[in-house]
Amino acid sequence: MVESIKKIGIRYVAAMPGSTFRGIHESIINYGGNVAPELISCVHEEASAALAHGYAKVAGEPMACLVHSNVGLQHASMAIYNAWCDRVPLIVFAGNSVDATKRRPGVEWLHAAQDLAALVRDFVKWDDLPASLEHYAESLMRAYQIATTPPCGPVLLVLDCELQERAIAQRAALKLPRRTEASPPAAASSALERAAGVLAQASSPVIVVDRAARNAEGVALLVKLSELLLAPVIDRGFRMNMPTDHFLNQTFLQSQLIHSADVILALEVADLWGVIKNVPDLIERNSIPLADPNVTVIAISASYLYQKANMQDSQRFYPPELTIAADAQTCLPQLIALIEKEHNSHRSEKRAARGSQLRAQYQRMRERAAQQAAAGWDSTPISTARLCMEIWEQIKDLDWALVSGTEFVSRWPQRLWDIRRFHQYIGGDGAYGVGYGLPGAAGAALAHRDAGRIAVSIQTDGDLMVLPGVLWTLAHHRIPLLSVMHNNRAWHQETMHLQRMSSRRDRHSDRFTIGTMLDDPFIDYAAMARSMGVWAEGPIERPELLAPALARALVVVRSGKPALLDVITQPR
Amino acid sequence: MRSRACSEVFLINAHRLGRPMLAALLAGILGSASSAGSDQHADQTTRVLSAEINKGKLIFMRQGCYTCHGVQAHGALATGPALTPEVMGLVPFKIYVRAPRGFMPPFSARVLAESDLDAIYAYVASIPKDRSPRDIAALIPYLPPDP
Numbered sequence: 001m002v003e004s005i006k007k008i009g010i011r012y013v014a015a016m017p018g019s020t021f022r023g024i025h026e027s028i029i030n031y032g033g034n035v036a037p038e039l040i041s042c043v044h045e046e047a048s049a050a051l052a053h054g055y056a057k058v059a060g061e062p063m064a065c066l067v068h069s070n071v072g073l074q075h076a077s078m079a080i081y082n083a084w085c086d087r088v089p090l091i092v093f094a095g096n097s098v099d100a101t102k103r104r105p106g107v108e109w110l111h112a113a114q115d116l117a118a119l120v121r122d123f124v125k126w127d128d129l130p131a132s133l134e135h136y137a138e139s140l141m142r143a144y145q146i147a148t149t150p151p152c153g154p155v156l157l158v159l160d161c162e163l164q165e166r167a168i169a170q171r172a173a174l175k176l177p178r179r180t181e182a183s184p185p186a187a188a189s190s191a192l193e194r195a196a197g198v199l200a201q202a203s204s205p206v207i208v209v210d211r212a213a214r215n216a217e218g219v220a221l222l223v224k225l226s227e228l229l230l231a232p233v234i235d236r237g238f239r240m241n242m243p244t245d246h247f248l249n250q251t252f253l254q255s256q257l258i259h260s261a262d263v264i265l266a267l268e269v270a271d272l273w274g275v276i277k278n279v280p281d282l283i284e285r286n287s288i289p290l291a292d293p294n295v296t297v298i299a300i301s302a303s304y305l306y307q308k309a310n311m312q313d314s315q316r317f318y319p320p321e322l323t324i325a326a327d328a329q330t331c332l333p334q335l336i337a338l339i340e341k342e343h344n345s346h347r348s349e350k351r352a353a354r355g356s357q358l359r360a361q362y363q364r365m366r367e368r369a370a371q372q373a374a375a376g377w378d379s380t381p382i383s384t385a386r387l388c389m390e391i392w393e394q395i396k397d398l399d400w401a402l403v404s405g406t407e408f409v410s411r412w413p414q415r416l417w418d419i420r421r422f423h424q425y426i427g428g429d430g431a432y433g434v435g436y437g438l439p440g441a442a443g444a445a446l447a448h449r450d451a452g453r454i455a456v457s458i459q460t461d462g463d464l465m466v467l468p469g470v471l472w473t474l475a476h477h478r479i480p481l482l483s484v485m486h487n488n489r490a491w492h493q494e495t496m497h498l499q500r501m502s503s504r505r506d507r508h509s510d511r512f513t514i515g516t517m518l519d520d521p522f523i524d525y526a527a528m529a530r531s532m533g534v535w536a537e538g539p540i541e542r543p544e545l546l547a548p549a550l551a552r553a554l555v556v557v558r559s560g561k562p563a564l565l566d567v568i569t570q571p572r
Numbered sequence: 573m574r575s576r577a578c579s580e581v582f583l584i585n586a587h588r589l590g591r592p593m594l595a596a597l598l599a600g601i602l603g604s605a606s607s608a609g610s611d612q613h614a615d616q617t618t619r620v621l622s623a624e625i626n627k628g629k630l631i632f633m634r635q636g637c638y639t640c641h642g643v644q645a646h647g648a649l650a651t652g653p654a655l656t657p658e659v660m661g662l663v664p665f666k667i668y669v670r671a672p673r674g675f676m677p678p679f680s681a682r683v684l685a686e687s688d689l690d691a692i693y694a695y696v697a698s699i700p701k702d703r704s705p706r707d708i709a710a711l712i713p714y715l716p717p718d719p
Contacts, residue, residue, distance in 0.1 A: 280675050281675065282675065363716065366714045367714055367715055367716065369714065370705045370711040370714035370715055371705050372646075372647070372654070373705065373708075373711055374702050374703055374704065374705040374708055374711060375644075375646035375647065375654055375656075375657075375702050376642060376643075376644045376646035376702065377702060377703055377708055378702075378703065379643065379644045379646070381643060383642070383646065384648070389710040389711070390710075392710070393710050407650075410648050410649035410650065411649055415649075416711075416714065492639065495636060495639045496636075496639050496640060496651065499636045499639065499677060500677045502683075503677030503678055503679060503683075504677065506680050506682055506683060507682075507683065508683065509635055509636065509679060509683040509684065510634045510635050510636070510683075512636050512639070513636075570642050570643055570644075570646075570648075571638065571639050571640075571642065571643075571648065571651070572642070572648035572649070572650070572651050
């Protein structure tokens with residue numbers, strides 16, 4: 001079993017121990033020497049899966065996690081769902097005792113299932129329960145291939161205890177299949193020719209991207225396409241697709257750009273309907289249009305090739321004028337070549353004139369962001385703009401990467417940082433499943449450690465409280481992550497939901513704090529971190545104290561250890 | 573801001589309200605007596621306004637205005653616009669809170685009295701103007717060259 005894991009190149013396996021996988025656990029550390037794969041100790045299976053999720057987005061290759069039957073897989077299920085929605089490959093191994101006659105009375109029956117994978121089948125791309133070692137080896141190769149072929153996703157192999165623990169009868173007869181990678185799905189040439197024709201003739205094209213870039217090459221291709229079309233790009237923040245300091249990254253002009261677009265090219269956009277229309281959180285739940293009714297929409301996405309029914313992550317159906325079921329990044333070289341050909345035969349003077357206008361528009365967008373960042377700059381609690389810019393000032397000349405989402409800090413990093421490289425931003429959890437933040441960042445930081453980079457996370461307080469034990473994993477494995485807390489002392493999103501409800505019912509609009517605040521007592525996150533071996537300071541309430549604290553924390557992180565700063569912040 | 577007396581803050585920022593707005597606010601707080609001009613009355617006005625601003629901040633926090641607009645009403649990208657430094661007029665402010673046109677939930681007189689709205693307005697209007705981004709080293713690179 002361990003030979004197969006080594007053969008597919010898995011470097012780390014995250015696990016909280018469990019008796020249903022004791023066989024493979026022992027093999028990893030003794031037969032495999034605890035090297036490639038190395039076991040990463042976690043204190044919760046959700047942390048194991050989330051750590052693997054974060055790692056895969058940075059390393060560009062899947063990590064594995066081992067989970068206990070029934071109880072462990074149920075713990076892990078939330079993180080697996082996040083990875084599913086985030087289209088991230090991870091390999092989950094779950095132990096299970098299949099043969100009822102081999103189970104000891106009591107707990108082994110409670111930790112066994114007839115169809116264990118059924119617990120998560122709605123949100124894994126594929127699963128199997130191998131009956132022999134040969135079957136296992138073939139299934140692992142298949143699982144790897146399926147997980148890493150766009151649309152990527154988590155896969156599950158259920159490992160029977162007997163299969164793990166029985167002596168191998170004829171070792172020499174066992175064959176390990178080759179690891180093969182499928183080329184990502186490409187589009188029909190005729191479809192791309194049509195798309196190129198429409199785009200080349202567009203007067204106000206806009207490109208919208210979610211998870212379009214899968215690596216640095218994807219970013220370079222998107223830059224080339226947008227420059228060729230002189231089309232502004234709206235990067236919706238699930239990955240780093242378009243450099244934020246490029247004048248065509250006009251993400252924060254989304255409303256006006258979508259409204260005025262005559263052609264929208266959507267690349268791996270998960271919620272296309274939500275780009276074109278909206279349903280505001282008002283009692284009527286009416287749809288409102290955001291785009292011109294005559295807009296031509298071209299959508300390229302691998303998600304058209306694979307969907308599941310139960311979980312509703314497919315979002316509302318939208319019928320583009322041209323739907324291309326293929327991996328967007330794979331399509332870009334051909335699409336670019338076709339547009340270049342179109343431009344050679346129909347050069348548009350209007351397109352050339354758009355350049356200077358777009359540059360000025362970008363400059364105004366960034367200037368406006370700076371003006372907005374100045375608002376509340378000296379305030380207490382510390383503004384999220386100040387928080388982000390103090391971090392930026394200290395990391396911008398290092399080999400840095402942000403390993404957390406930015407939605408809850410008003411997307412200041414995308415608005416004002418120069419995020420240029422694919423690995424410098426990996427998006428968030430995928431399914432808004434709270435608890436991903438710390439383990440996801442830890443996994444990403446593990447991959448960045450191997451690449452010699454400084455990993456920084458802007459860590460929300462509500463999220464940290466879900467899986468605080470990851471702090472111990474960071475310390476135990478010397479994972480140098482700088483966690484800077486955005487501690488607004490609440491599950492802040494929910495405070496606003498409560499207010500909306502009480503307003504709708506016209507009663508007690510001042511009771512929104514009940515059940516939504518993390519106060520009385522305040523949580524001492526720095527003490528919590530220190531208790532698990534992580535260097536920490538805080539709470540930091542005054543903005544002028546932030547920069548020196550960040551400098552001290554970075555010294556710790558650059559020495560190869562994790563650090564946490566608890567910063568008391570404005571709500572958003 | 574926290575360490576500064578509210579009356580001082582208000583006096584610093586009162587000029588930002590403009591005469592018509594200030595008069596409307598004073599009229600709401602003090603009634604017709606606000607037109608008197610003696611020093612004694614000016615002191616009383618300052619005291620009353622200080623109390624009003626304090627009360628306003630408490631209500632701003634208690635009613636959760638800060639959750640969308642920030643503690644200093646500086647706004648946030650996806651939750652609520654900045655209410656300062658350009659403060660809308662008192663009358664349109666009240667009309668908007670009662671019947672918002674956008675995504676903000678309405679606050680009726682049942683949950684937010686007229687006098688509470690006056691106090692919130694006094695607080696918002698008292699918030700000191702922020703530093704210019706030109707005075708903040710981290711933000712200067714994003715600004716056009718100083719003319």
